[in-house]
Amino acid sequence: MRPIDAAIVETLQRSGPCSLDDVVTSLSVFSWGEVFDSVARLSRDGRVLLSLLGHSTYQVSLIPQSHSGSRSVLMGETLANINTAKPQASG
Numbered sequence: 900m901r902p903i904d905a906a907i908v909e910t911l912q913r914s915g916p917c918s919l920d921d922v923v924t925s926l927s928v929f930s931w932g933e934v935f936d937s938v939a940r941l942s943r944d945g946r947v948l949l950s951l952l953g954h955s956t957y958q959v960s961l962i963p964q965s966h967s968g969s970r971s972v973l974m975g976e977t978l979a980n981i982n983t984a985k986p987q988a989s990g
Contacts, residue, residue, distance in 0.1 A: 903929055903937045908946065908961065916960035919949070 900908075903926070910925050911917070923934045938959055941947040950958045 901937065903933055904941055904946075907934065907937055907941060907959075911947065911959060911961045916958050918952075919957040919959055922959050 906926050906929070907922060910922055914921075914925075919935075919938065922938070923929075923931050926934055929937075938947060938949060942949055945962060948960050948962050950960070952958050
């Protein structure tokens with residue numbers, strides 16, 4: 900496990916589910932992009948779940964070890980939406 904992955908898992912073990920922004924804030928030695936990439940990787944590996952709570956608020960939570968073999972389809976779609984979302988021009 901990469902150091903950033905371990906740091907994210909430790910943060911979630913200590914605090915429980917929290918917003919992606921809170922994870923980024925608590926791991927200030929890493930950039931937002933590094934945390935995002937790690938959360939995406941952990942999600943694909945079935946270690947964390949990323950849930951949309953509101954318009955642009957995402958919650959990150961650990962997936963219990965007994966469920967780590969199952970992957971979240973929602974997670975992949977959510978990350979794809981975050982990566983490709985662009986502000987709409989108002990006209």
